[in-house]
Amino acid sequence: MEQDIQSVLYSEAQLRERVQELGRQITEDYRDRDLILVCVLKGSCVFMADLMRAIRVNAAIDFMCVSSYGAGTSTRGAVQLIKDLGTDVAGKDVLLVEDILDSGVTLSFLRDHIIRSRGPASFGICTLFDKPERRRVDVQPDYVGFVIPDAFIVGYGLDYAERYRNLPYVGILKPEVYS
Ligand code: 5GP
Numbered sequence: 001m002e003q004d005i006q007s008v009l010y011s012e013a014q015l016r017e018r019v020q021e022l023g024r025q026i027t028e029d030y031r032d033r034d035l036i037l038v039c040v041l042k043g044s045c046v047f048m049a050d051l052m053r054a055i056r057v058n059a060a061i062d063f064m065c066v067s068s069y070g071a072g073t074s075t076r077g078a079v080q081l082i083k084d085l086g087t088d089v090a091g092k093d094v095l096l097v098e099d100i101l102d103s104g105v106t107l108s109f110l111r112d113h114i115i116r117s118r119g120p121a122s123f124g125i126c127t128l129f130d131k132p133e134r135r136r137v138d139v140q141p142d143y144v145g146f147v148i149p150d151a152f153i154v155g156y157g158l159d160y161a162e163r164y165r166n167l168p169y170v171g172i173l174k175p176e177v178y179s
């Protein structure tokens with residue numbers, strides 16, 4: 001597994017420190033609100049597990065699952081909803097927890113779906129990584145862990161063809177693995 005990694009982009013310690021900072025910021029912003037954290041499966045599961053424990057206000061959690069990539073490294077443009085919310089979020093403060101914001105297709109789909117069909121009191125986005133250069137659809141994240149250049153990364157929940165999610169750090173995949 002590790003021989004496929006070209007370089008480490010963020011170490012376990014760097015990820016831990018930034019996730020704690022995000023947690024502190026969200027704790028401040030969501031005092032006296034009715035927070036529900038929505039994890040976008042599968043890539044955000046590791047980030048969600050760490051972030052939720054860094055948030056010190058009452059928070060419910062839920063999960064959604066979408067698929068857009070198949071085994072490639074860029075979006076096919078159509079998002080498929082595999083698992084919808086299981087909780088009634090009407091009147092609640094939804095914060096979507098996402099691993100990476102790339103073209104914006106996935107998050108704009110989720111944002112429009114949740115706002116239109118679920119009527120939350122507020123809707124926010126917390127993404128661990130943002131690749132603004134790649135944006136094709138207008139999406140403004142409220143919290144960003146790291147802004148990164150246009151490279152395909154894996155680890156800390158992020159996969160390539162369902163592999164590398166269990167790497168504890170984030171690395172750039174060797175291009176020969178996917179080309
Ligand atoms: P978007 O719809 O914004 O183009 O893509 C969002 C989704 O694409 C993310 O949730 C993630 O699953 C996947 N993605 C985008 N960039 C990367 C990347 O660099 N590495 C991995 N592993 N997945 C990515």
Ligand code: MG
Nearest residue numbers: 043069158159
């Ligand atoms: Mg993925």
